[in-house]
Amino acid sequence: MKKILELISEEMKSAFEAAGYDRELGKVTFSNRPDLCEFQCNGAMAGAKQYKKAPIMIANEVVEKLADSNVFEKAEAVAPGFLNLTLKNEFVGSYIADMSESAKYGLEEAKNPLSIVIDYGGPNVAKPLHVGHLRSAIIGESVKRIARYVGHNVIGDIHLGDWGQPMGLIMNELKIRKPELVYFDESYTGEYPTEPPFTISELEEIYPFASKRSKEDAEYKENAMACTFKLQSGVRGYRALWNHIIAVSVTDLKKNYEKLNVDFDLWNGESAVHDLIPGMVSYMKEGGYAYISDGALVVDVKEETDTKEYPPCMILKSDGAALYNTTDLATIMMRMEENKPDELIYVVDKRQDLYFEQVFRCARKTKLVKEDTKLKFLGFGTMNGKDGKPFKTREGGVMRLENLIKEINEEMLKKITDNREISEEEAAETAKIVALSALKYGDLSNQASKDYIFDIDRFTSFEGDTGPYLLYTTVRIKSILAKYKESGCEPDVKALQAPVSASEKELMLCLAQFNASIESAYEEIAPHKVCAYMYDLANAFNHFYHETKILAEEDAAKKAGWIALLVLTRDVLETCMDLLGFSAPERM
Numbered sequence: 001m002k003k004i005l006e007l008i009s010e011e012m013k014s015a016f017e018a019a020g021y022d023r024e025l026g027k028v029t030f031s032n033r034p035d036l037c038e039f040q041c042n043g044a045m046a047g048a049k050q051y052k053k054a055p056i057m058i059a060n061e062v063v064e065k066l067a068d069s070n071v072f073e074k075a076e077a078v079a080p081g082f083l084n085l086t087l088k089n090e091f092v093g094s095y096i097a098d099m100s101e102s103a104k105y106g107l108e109e110a111k112n113p114l115s116i117v118i119d120y121g122g123p124n125v126a127k128p129l130h131v132g133h134l135r136s137a138i139i140g141e142s143v144k145r146i147a148r149y150v151g152h153n154v155i156g157d158i159h160l161g162d163w164g165q166p167m168g169l170i171m172n173e174l175k176i177r178k179p180e181l182v183y184f185d186e187s188y189t190g191e192y193p194t195e196p197p198f199t200i201s202e203l204e205e206i207y208p209f210a211s212k213r214s215k216e217d218a219e220y221k222e223n224a225m226a227c228t229f230k231l232q233s234g235v236r237g238y239r240a241l242w243n244h245i246i247a248v249s250v251t252d253l254k255k256n257y258e259k260l261n262v263d264f265d266l267w268n269g270e271s272a273v274h275d276l277i278p279g280m281v282s283y284m285k286e287g288g289y290a291y292i293s294d295g296a297l298v299v300d301v302k303e304e305t306d307t308k309e310y311p312p313c314m315i316l317k318s319d320g321a322a323l324y325n326t327t328d329l330a331t332i333m334m335r336m337e338e339n340k341p342d343e344l345i346y347v348v349d350k351r352q353d354l355y356f357e358q359v360f361r362c363a364r365k366t367k368l369v370k371e372d373t374k375l376k377f378l379g380f381g382t383m384n385g386k387d388g389k390p391f392k393t394r395e396g397g398v399m400r401l402e403n404l405i406k407e408i409n410e411e412m413l414k415k416i417t418d419n420r421e422i423s424e425e426e427a428a429e430t431a432k433i434v435a436l437s438a439l440k441y442g443d444l445s446n447q448a449s450k451d452y453i454f455d456i457d458r459f460t461s462f463e464g465d466t467g468p469y470l471l472y473t474t475v476r477i478k479s480i481l482a483k484y485k486e487s488g489c490e491p492d493v494k495a496l497q498a499p500v501s502a503s504e505k506e507l508m509l510c511l512a513q514f515n516a517s518i519e520s521a522y523e524e525i526a527p528h529k530v531c532a533y534m535y536d537l538a539n540a541f542n543h544f545y546h547e548t549k550i551l552a553e554e555d556a557a558k559k560a561g562w563i564a565l566l567v568l569t570r571d572v573l574e575t576c577m578d579l580l581g582f583s584a585p586e587r588m
Contacts, residue, residue, distance in 0.1 A: 001098060001099065001102045001106035001107075001108065001515065002108075003106075003515050003516045003519075004095055004509075004512040004513070004516075005028060005029070005030075005039075005516065007071070007095070008028045008039060008071060008085070008087070009026060009027050009028045010026075011026075011066075011069060011070075011071040011072070012026035012027070012028050012041050012043070012062075012066075012083075012085075013025075013026030013027075014026070014065075015062045015065040015066050015069075015075075016043060016047075016062055018065040019058070019061040019062050019064070019065050020061075021043075021047055021051065021058060021061075021062070022047065022050070025043030025044070025046055025047045026041060026043050026062075027041065027043060028040070028041045028085065029041070029042075031084070031085075036084055037074075037076070037084035037085055037086055038085060038086050038087055038509065039085040039086075039087070040082060040083060040084055040085060041082075041083040041085065042081075042082060042083070043058075043062075043083070044056070044058035044059035044062065044077070044081040044082070044083060045080070045081045045082065048081065054080075054081070055080055055081020056077060056079055056080055056081045058081065059077035059078075059081045059082065059083050060077045062075075062077075062083065063075045063076065063077050063083070069088075070088065070090075070091060071087060071088060071091050072085055072086065072087060072088065073086045073087060073088040073089070074086040087509075089498040089499050089500075089505060090498045092498065092499060092505055092508050092509060092512070093496065093497055093498030093499060093508065094498075095508075095512055096496055096508045096511055096512060096565070096568070097493075097494075097496040099511065099512065099514070099568070100493045100496055100564065100567075100568045101493060101494075104149070104515075104575075105511075105514050105515065105568075105571070105572055105575070106514065106515045107149075107150070107514070107515040107518055107519065108515065109150060109151030110150055110151035110152055113151050113152050113153055114152045114153070114341075114342040114343055115152075115153045115155075115339060115340055115341045115342050115343075116147055116152050116153065116154045116155070116341055116342065116343045116344075116345060117154075117155045117157060117335050117339050117341045117343075117344050117345070118140055118143055118144050118147075118154060118155070118156050118157070118345045118346075118347065119140075119157050119159050119331075119344065119345070119346045119347065119348075120136050120137065120139070120140020120141070120143075120144075120156065120157075120158070120159075120346075120347035120348075121133070121136055121137055121140065121157075121158035121159065121160075121257075121262075121264060122136055122158070122159050122160075122161065122348065123158070123160065123161065123253060124160070124161035124162070124166060125160055125161065125162045125166075125167075125245060125246055125249035125250070125253075125269070126166065126167075126170055126203040126204065126206070126207045126245055126249050127166075127204065127207055128204050128252075128400050128401070128402070129253065129256050129257075129400065129401040129402070130398045130399060130400055130401055131383060131391050131398065131399045131400075131401060131404055131454075132349075132383075132390075132398065133401055134260075134383060134401060134404070134439075134443065135349075135380045135381075135383060135443060135448075136347050136348065136349075136380065137257060137260055137262045138260060138262065138439075138440050138443055138444060138581060139347050139378070139380055139443070139444065139448050139527060140156065140262075140347035141156070141260075141261070141262045141263075141581045142440075142444055142527040142530075142579060142580050142581055143345065143347060143378065143525055143527065144156045145578065145579045145580075145581065146518065146521055146522050146527065146530065146579050147522055149518065149522075149575075149579055150518065150519065150522045155265045155266060155339055155341075156263070156264045156265050156266070157264060157265065157266040157267075157268055157335075158253075158264040158266065158267050158268070159268060159269065159270075159331065160246075160250075160267065160268070160269030160270070161269065161270060162245075162246060162249075162269030162270055162271050163232070163269060163270040163271040163274060163327075164228070164270065165224065165225070165228055166207060166211070167227075167228060167231055167242060167245065168224040168225055168226070168227040168228030168229075168231065169207065169210035169211055169214055169224045169227075170203065170206050170207055170210060170245060171224075171227040171228075171231065171238060171241055171242075172210065172220070172223050172224040172226075172227045173206050173209065173210040173213075173224075174197070174198070174206065174241070175227070177206075178197060181197055181241075182237065183197075183237035183238065183240055183241040184237060185237065186235065186236075186237060188236075188237065192236075192237070192240040196244035196245075196247065196248050197241075197244065198244070198248070199248070200248050200249065200251075200252040203245065203248060203249065210224065232274060242271075246269075250267060256401060256402055259402070259405050259436075260401075260405070260436070260439075260440075260581070261436060261440075261581045261582060262581065268331075270327045270331075272331070272334065273327060273330035273331050273333070273334050276330045276333060276334060277322055277326055277327075277330050280326075280329065280330050280333055280368075281297065281315060281316060281326075283366075284297075284299065284315060284366055285297075287366065287367075289365060289366045290315055290366075293312065294318065295318030296314050296315075296316060296317055296318045297314070297315045297316040298312035298313060298314050298315060299312060299313045299315060299362050299365060299366060300312050300313075300365075301313050301358055301361035301362050301365060303361070310357070310358065310361070311358070313325055313329075313358045313359065313361070313362040315329070324355075325355075325358070325359055325362070328359050329359060329362060329363060329366075329368060332344065332359075332363050332368050332369060333368050336368060336369055336370075336373070341373065342372070342373060342374065343373070343374040343375075343376065344369075344373070344374070344375050344376065345376045345377075345378060345525065346375075346376070346377050346378065347378045347380065347448075348377065348378075348379060348380075349379065349380060349382075350379025350380055350381055350449055351379075352377075352379065353377065353379050356377040356379075357377070360375040360377070363375065376525065378448055378449075378525050379448075379449055380448045380449060381446075381448070381449055381450045381451035381452065382451045383443070383451075383452060383454050384451055384452065384453050384454065385453070385454060386453060386455060388453070391454050404439075405435070405439070407456070408435045408438060408439050408456060408459070408460065409431055409432055409435045411435070411456055411460050412431040412432075412434050412435040412438065412460055412468075413427060413428060413431035413435075415460060415462070416430055416431050416434065416588065429585075430585045430587075430588060433471070433582070433583060433584070433585045434460075434467070434468050434471055434585070434588065435460070436467075436582045437467030437468060437470065437471050437577070437582040437583075437584075438459040438460045438466060438467045438468055439459065439467070440467065440580055440581055440582050441459075441466060441467030441470065441531060441580065441582070442454070442455075442458075442459035442466065442467065444527045444528060444530075444531055444580050445465060445528055445531035445532070445535075446528060447526070447528050448525075448526070448527070448528065465531075465535050467582065469535075469538065470534055470535070470538050470573065470577070470584075471577075471584045471585070471588065472588060473538040473541060473542060473573070474538075474570060474573050474574065474577075474584040475584060475585065475586070475587055475588045476542075476545065477541070477566050477569060477570040477573075478570060478584075478586060478587070479587065480550060480551060480563075480566060481563065481566060481567065481570070483551055484551065484563050487551075489560070489563075491560075491563045491564060491566075491567045492560060492563075492564060493564050493567060493568070494564070495557070495560035495561050495563070495564040496561055496564045496565060496568075497557070497558070497561035500558070501544075501547065501548065503540075503543045503544040503547045503548065504544055504548070504562075504565070506540050506543065506544070507537075507540040507541055507543070507544045507565065507569065508565070509540075510536055510537050510540040511537065511568060511569065511572060513533065513536075514533070514572055517529060517530065517532075517533035518530065518533075518579070521533075521579075527579075527580060530576050530579055530580060531580065533576065534573060534576045534577070537569065537572065537573060537576075538573065541569050548562065550562050550563070550566070
């Protein structure tokens with residue numbers, strides 16, 4: 001289904017052509033003066049120089065050709081040559097009727113679906129998720145959902161930190177605390193226990209303790225490095241212990257991501273490409289891409305057009321150790337082999353911009369990706385407290401993500417139970433749903449690259465540009481529809497009619513922008529555009545609701561038309577919510 005602006009522009013282009021002018025001058029945009037008109041066209045202004053004619057003359061000639069238009073109720077030429085346009089109610093009603101019966105409400109799916117891998121999440125095993133992991137998780141999840149909705153084949157990969165020095169630190173500390181564990185007996189040839197010798201709580205205590213001690217104790221650090229080497233060399237006991245660490249950590253991570261309604265198709269980590277690195281290094285050397293510089297193996301990534309210095313991309317350190325660069329390049333190589341993506345999108349802190357520019361350039365220069373493979377970096381800003389600094393606990397530490405979720409759940413529960421009679425069970429379940437909308441919408445409504453202030457009072461408000469406001473609006477629609485059904489009637493999408501009031505027309509015109517808004521959010525990798533659209537739609541609905549006595553209307557056909565409009569509004573709002581990764585309860 002064509003976007004409404006395309007249909008309007010086609011009508012205007014035909015009028016320009018009929019008046020003897022270039023039809024491309026007929027491009028229509030939304031009015032920047034909605035108090036004067038709904039749409040506008042500035043083609044006459046643009047054509048004045050080309051045709052050596054006063055723009056108002058061109059505009060008047062075009063208006064004459066629109067006298068019998070089925071699209072425009074009013075087309076007016078305004079000095080010095082603007083075209084102010086108002087649509088016919090019948091045209092708007094017809095467009096909305098078509099939209100309500102179209103798959104995905106008129107959104108045209110991709111004709112040639114792309115294969116896309118999105119790298120987001122990026123937590124380290126054996127460490128709890130903290131607020132710093134929030135943005136990557138919920139932005140990446142939304143980008144994945146939007147791309148899928150548009151029709152592409154999308155794989156979400158968490159890319160775990162599961163292979164480096166932290167593993168050695170944990171194993172070394174376990175060896176000190178529990179030297180009797182069979183994993184450390186390198187002469188042992190039997191089966192290892194299926195139950196891990198630790199809990200997630202113990203792991204989360206061990207890692208920071210070991211990390212701190214390694215900075216103060218050189219021998220301790222050396223022993224931890226020896227454990228890392230044994231793990232990466234394939235020593236049986238260390239691999240078995242590592243498998244326990246991964247299993248316990250991933251179970252806990254899944255539990256916490258589930259609270260955010262975030263899930264991944266792949267749970268690959270750095271370990272997945274460890275065995276690929278030697279082959280990749282050989283390929284880069286043999287291809288003449290990599291060379292030794294100060295003992296390290298590097299690839300030049302600077303380009304002639306650069307206006308600033310780009311240092312070489314280091315592949316191996318002087319001691320032969322791999323780096324994050326090495327792992328990320330090997331991961332790109334693996335993804336190209338296994339997933340054959342047309343596009344790779346990385347959702348990472350924007351401070352990693354230079355790093356990913358280096359990695360992407362290196363991947364292109366060494367031909368790890370095809371020439372037409374797109375490599376995109378979506379860098380996000382920081383979540384700050386009211387003091388404008390990175391969000392901390394009251395004690396000044398980094399807040400665990402589960403504690404942040406708990407805090408916002410409790411705030412929401414308090415608001416829901418205030419002045420309302422509701423069972424404890426329903427209140428708790430509703431609070432969880434609404435709190436998730438507050439958290440996710442509060443984040444996603446900001447442009448990803450910008451820092452923002454996390455304000456729990458504002459995010460949990462039922463008024464203004466917030467998740468709870470959108471949920472409250474949706475629940476209001478559900479309540480009206482429930483009462484309509486209780487009266488013995490069933491909604492019928494075919495009952496939609498042309499609008500009979502300005503607020504109804506405004507709501508319809510907002511609904512008509514759905515396909516363009518989602519398409520734009522996908523093309524610009526911009527979930528905040530879905531948020532902006534939802535907020536406009538909720539406002540348009542509430543304006544219509546306050547001006548219209550829907551259930552009290554005596555004309556059954558008119559009432560049925562309004563109910564059909566409410567069904568479409570609810571469905572579009574809930575579709576947008578799903579793209580952002582949250583939902584609305586049945587009542588609040």
